[in-house]
Amino acid sequence: MKAVVLENIVKTYTTKKSIIKAVDDVSFSVEEGEIFGLIGPDGSGKTSIFRILTTLLLADKGNARVLGYDVVKDWKVIRSIIGYMPGRFSLYQDLTVEENLEFFATIFNTTIQENYNLISDIYKQLEPFKTRRAGKLSGGMKQKLALSCALIHKPKILFLDEPTTGVDPVSRKEFWEMLKRLKAQGISIIVSTPYMDEAKLCDRIALMQNGKIMKIDLPQNIVNEFGKNLYAVHSENMFTLLNDLRAYPQTENCFAFGENHHLTMKEDDPNKLNDYLKSTGHNNFTISKIEPGIEDCFMQLMK
Numbered sequence: 001m002k003a004v005v006l007e008n009i010v011k012t013y014t015t016k017k018s019i020i021k022a023v024d025d026v027s028f029s030v031e032e033g034e035i036f037g038l039i040g041p042d043g044s045g046k047t048s049i050f051r052i053l054t055t056l057l058l059a060d061k062g063n064a065r066v067l068g069y070d071v072v073k074d075w076k077v078i079r080s081i082i083g084y085m086p087g088r089f090s091l092y093q094d095l096t097v098e099e100n101l102e103f104f105a106t107i108f109n110t111t112i113q114e115n116y117n118l119i120s121d122i123y124k125q126l127e128p129f130k131t132r133r134a135g136k137l138s139g140g141m142k143q144k145l146a147l148s149c150a151l152i153h154k155p156k157i158l159f160l161d162e163p164t165t166g167v168d169p170v171s172r173k174e175f176w177e178m179l180k181r182l183k184a185q186g187i188s189i190i191v192s193t194p195y196m197d198e199a200k201l202c203d204r205i206a207l208m209q210n211g212k213i214m215k216i217d218l219p220q221n222i223v224n225e226f227g228k229n230l231y232a233v234h235s236e237n238m239f240t241l242l243n244d245l246r247a248y249p250q251t252e253n254c255f256a257f258g259e260n261h262h263l264t265m266k267e268d269d270p271n272k273l274n275d276y277l278k279s280t281g282h283n284n285f286t287i288s289k290i291e292p293g294i295e296d297c298f299m300q301l302m303k
Contacts, residue, residue: 001068003157003188004030004053009062011048011211022048023059024211030190030204035183038192039199039294040208046192047087048211050161053190054084067156080108083150087162087192089142093135097126097145100134101152108153118185119148122178140171147178158182160191164198176201196295207298214301219294226292226300228252229268232260235277235285244280248273253303262296 011023023045030036038046051057052064055075064071066078091100101123105112116123122144129137134145143163150158160179164172176198179189191202199205199219206216215222235241242261245254250272252264265273270287277285 001032002029002065003032003034003067004036004190005063005065006049006053007063009049009052009064010060011045011052011057012060021211023052025062026211026213027062028206028213028216030188032188033183033186034203035179035189035191035201037199037202037205038190038208039194039196039202039205039298040192041194043210044208045211046208047161050084050086050159050190050192054082054159055079080153081156083153083155083158085146085150085158085160085163087165089134089146091134091142091146091149094133096131096133097137098130100145101148104149105152110153112152115152115154118154118182119151121181122148122151139167140174143167143171143175147175151182155187157188157190160189162192162194164193164195172198196293196298199294205294207294207301209298209302215297222294222297223292226297228264228292228300230290230292230296231263231265231270231273232257232288232290233263233273233277233285234260234288235282237282241277241282241285244277244282248276253300255299257295262290262299264300 007027009023009026013020013022026049038049040046048057052059053066053071055071055078058072067081069077071078095103101112126141126144126148129141134142137145164175183189202219204217205219207214233241233245238261242254242256245251245261245263250265250267252266254261254263273287
């Protein structure tokens with residue numbers, strides 16, 4: 001049985017000025033026991049899909065099932081077998097760490113002790129602060145508490161909507177290590193993130209933009225299909241360099257990436273590019289061939 005199946009899901013929002021299609025005829029499935037990533041920038045439709053799958057939002061068209069249960073007809077069953085961690089911290093900030101966890105355990109007719117083995121790796125880091133109010137925790141600790149509350153009833157599937165947004169790099173790394181341990185316990189995990197570097201930590205990913213799925217595959221397969229030589233170009237004046245690279249007739253795609261600009265060309269000739277940059281007044285610049293990453297693949301698919 002598939003953990004999740006979406007078939008031609010459409011969701012629109014109406015404002016005074018326009019109609020926004022947040023999810024545009026999206027179909028995909030998630031295998032049981034895998035970490036599946038929805039990867040895309042804010043506004044690409046990730047949260048709307050999560051809310052439809054967790055029975056918080058009705059789709060305009062299409063069908064969706066979670067472990068075989070229909071998200072409309074079987075919403076009560078689905079809510080009892082999933083764990084959901086929304087993008088915004090939504091626990092009770094005036095309750096302590098321990099009180100929040102006890103509250104969520106009680107809702108699902110269980111106790112902290114009954115499922116402690118499932119959250120022990122996470123909760124051990126929280127126990128020194130168990131009497132602290134949730135609103136006074138750091139970003140990383142809030143994240144761990146939210147995950148503990150989502151797990152306390154032993155769900156079969158975890159939905160994590162941008163769980164590492166605004167969290168420091170160390171806490172992000174720890175969080176993904178926790179997810180791997182949860183996967184080893186047989187829990188299916190669906191996670192959304194705008195961070196392209198987190199895509200490679202998933203078993204499979206769906207790249208999203210403007211409510212549409214651009215590509216679904218293993219992260220490495222997506223990188224292997226890049227199909228172009230990629231160059232990192234650096235100069236003293238990066239703003240002028242970006243404009244000049246985009247004006248270069250042979251440029252296929254160019255965007256800023258950290259300290260460099262990443263470039264693909266229609267005619268792959270670095271020597272001609274070198275001459276062009278000299279002719280536009282650039283003196284101290286470097287052109288280096290590099291391996292593409294998920295973000296490079298995303299930008300290529302967008303173009």
